Amino acid sequence: MAIQTGKIKVQDFLARLPLFNQMTPQELDQIAAGTTEKHVLRGAMLFQRGDPCVGFHLVIYGQIKLAFISPGxxxxxxxxxxxxxxxxxxxxxxxxxxxxxxxxxxxTLLLHVTKATVFNEVASNPHFAHKMLAGLSRRMHGLICDVEAYSLRSGTQRVIGYLLEGNAREGGDQCNLQVSKTVIASRLNLTPEHFSRILHDLSESGMISVSGRNVRILDIERLRTYEG
Known part of the structure; x- marks a missing residue:
């Protein structure tokens, strides 16, 4: 029996995700049976550091920020x-x-898949376990790349990398800042002031133009090779 939450059919959404896209309808039904829908309003907390983890989340629409508070x-x-x-x-x-x-x-709309559901599927489906491990490996690789970027790349190079990634995702000559500059700065391990100064310098150099959260890339080849 297909499980529906609100206006979405859980199985249909799960089937579009890399982790689940090779599952049979019966297997998707099993995952959906252990899945709940969560609506989180902008600014609301989904969980706090120290809360128990009883499953994992999938984002249908919206954005979730993962963060911690430094000792300072x-x-x-x-x-x-x-x-x-x-x-x-x-x-x-x-x-x-x-x-x-x-x-x-x-x-934001999320799906929460319970730990028991995942563990049961891992135990009975080696292919699912393999894909779960692959996903975790990609996440670990991404974190290692972040550490490398913070250690070996300048603040300007980090900002350029972010802009080029956004441009590749959106196409054309645009890169829309999907979140506030403060959040992006923290993600890139910069202060908000340093991030704004870098955008200003790149704009003054004629490589980009900035209007609010919209960044237009004026000289992508020069931006790609910039060593500042």
Whole structure:
């Protein structure tokens, strides 16, 4: 029996995600039976650091910010999760509390898959276990790349990388800043002032133009090779 939450059919959405897209209808039914829908309003907390992890989340629409508070009281954004992506798998398998907090940056719809559902599927479906491991490996690789970027790349190079990634995603000559400059700065391990200064310098150099959250790339080849 197909499970529907609100206006979406859980199985249809799960089937579009890389983790589940090769499952049979029967297997999707089993996952859907352990899945609930969560609506989180912009600014609301999904969970706090130290809360128990009893499953993982998939974003249908909206954005979730994963962050923690530094010893000095400042917020460090670890990751921004958008539609079609998941989070919480690693902590779920470790059976530890959350080590970050999660907050909605926009009105967000999530699916929450319970730990028991995932563990049962891993035990009975080696292919699912393989795909879950692959997903965790990609997440680990991404974190290693972040550490490398913070250690070896300048602040300007980090901002350029972010802009080029956004441009590749959106196409044309545009890169829309989907979240506030403060959040992006924290994600790139910069202060908001430093981030704004870099955007100003790149604009003054004629490589980009900035209007609010809209960044237009004027000279992409020069931006790609810039060593500042």
């Amino acid at each position: 009281g400042g917020e460090k954004v670890v990751e921004i999760i958008g539609p079609g992506h998941s989070f919480g798998e690693a902590v779920m398998f470790m059976e530890k509390p959350y080590i970050v907090s999660a907050q909605a940056l926009a009105d």
